[in-house]
Amino acid sequence: MKKFFERYSYQCVTLFVNQVAIALFAISLAFAAGMAENDSLKLITSIFSVAFLLFIDFTGVWKLGAEDRLSVDLGKAKADLSVPVKIWLLSNSVNLLLALMFTLGALIEPLSGLRVCSVIALLIHGEYMGILSVAVNGVQLNTLWYMYFIITVPTLITVFGAYWMGLKNIGIGKVFAPKTKK
Secondary structure, rough: OHHHHHHHHHHHHHHHHHHHHHHHHHHHHHHHHHOOOOHHHHHHHHHHHHHHHHHHHHHHHHHHHHHHHHHHHOEEEEEEEEEHHHHHHHOOOHHHHHHHHHHHHHHHEEEEEEEEEEHHHHHHHHHEEEHHHOOOOOEHHHHHHHHHHHHHHHHHHHHHHHHHHHHHHHHHHHHHHHOOOO
């Protein structure tokens, strides 16, 4: 485990810092859209903020997978697909802890004071603020305890996919570029 922290802790911290930085940007966009009383704009800016975060996460983790591919190709290491899951768990530990605390506050009445964790979670996950403000059947998504777990899933998929693609040397350009004849 010490080796994992030495190798990947910087990237985990970077993923979290990127999330908070984009959250601040997305919160300002959400407030601007809210002041304009335009819910559609708030939703659109939120979706683009999430996409931007996932793109930044993808590029950083793809690079890690590509670096690890070199070790695998040289026979110094084996391909380990638990690495991206561990990276995700470490970089989202604060998010998951806040989601757990909000869940306890929502489900156990004496712990209802923990519901304030939703405010903190929305601040560090500001890119989802516009999406979570949507009401479905009259209930806003940000009041549902399980949404705070669900919003971490796109990052898991991105981190896992990016690491795997880096490990297999599959770049975005190769995925979207047309096949050319030699």
